[in-house]
Amino acid sequence: MAAAYSGADIMTNPLSPFTVYFSLNNGLSNTRPSLKRYLSQMKGMYADDEALDQLMQGSDPLVYEFHELGIPESDGNLAFGTSIVYPGKVGNEFYMTKGHFHTILDTAEVYYCIGGKGLMLMENPEGQCDVQEFTPGKAVYVPGRYAHRSINTGDEPLITFYVFRADAGHDYGTIETKGYRNIVVEQNKEVVLLDNPKWK
């Protein structure tokens, strides 16, 4: 019989085999805490600053949460977890993650959609942009060099499971200063990709 699971095992390197449960209904783990990002942490990232300020009056909605398991950041390990982007809009722009490049730029990532509906918005430093659709069962491959942002275009939580090389790192600075070239908004009940008026 294998040794009983101990939570501490996963911090050792090399790792011992382990299992984590993520609910297929809401994406959350019953044993691992999630990291939460609230609208106040997304200031300046949406095109309509006024709409954000209005939404923030007396509240600070949860935009998304995700599980990071603390896997040691070495090139032989894989970081994985679930990400849940809640439905909502700032003005007419859909709720989304901050988005990031990987610090080791040429490292890829895979996202598998478990629930909800949305888009993966990508762009590389050369200015090539791409958008892929998330619906349950679809796996989206984010190649190296592409910044990636998950966007919920539906009425239910957008739940994805992600895997990437554990030492890839997160570069948020570039997106925070330059923004994305595109934004995703609702126009006449359609989901539309527009140029980002704030892009620098």
Ligand SMILES: O=P(O)(O)OC[C@H]1O[C@](O)(CO)[C@@H](O)[C@@H]1O
């Ligand atoms: O890191 P961001 O852009 O805030 O988005 C969070 C998601 O991206 C990841 O960093 C994976 O790339 C996850 O930890 C999380 O699901």
Ligand SMILES: [Fe+2]
């Ligand atoms: Fe990533």
